[in-house]
Amino acid sequence: MAEIEVYTERYEREHGHKPVGRRFWSFTIVSPIATAKDHFLHTEQAMTYDKALEKAMEVAIKRRSERIIVEP
Incomplete structure (x- = not known):
């Protein structure tokens, strides 16, 4: 499996x-297999980075993602 880039x-x-x-x-x-709505992931509660x-990595692996962008 290819490594997923985390862009910060x-x-x-x-x-x-x-x-x-x-x-x-x-x-x-x-990810090439996610719908437009599925491209965004927001935590439902405050948590450490x-x-x-x-959690984002778990979703990215399921969607065969190539990159996770940390939004400001």
Whole structure:
């Protein structure tokens, strides 16, 4: 299985640092098999970045994603 890229540059430009901490997180899942509505993933509760990324990675693997974009 190919490695999934985690793109954080948009987040870093907006916030001035790498994603870290506890908050509501948003991701764009880049996948050829997801519908437009399924491209976005928002956490339903505040959680650490590591936990949120873990959940996004689970979705990305199911959708055979090539990239996860961390949104600001």
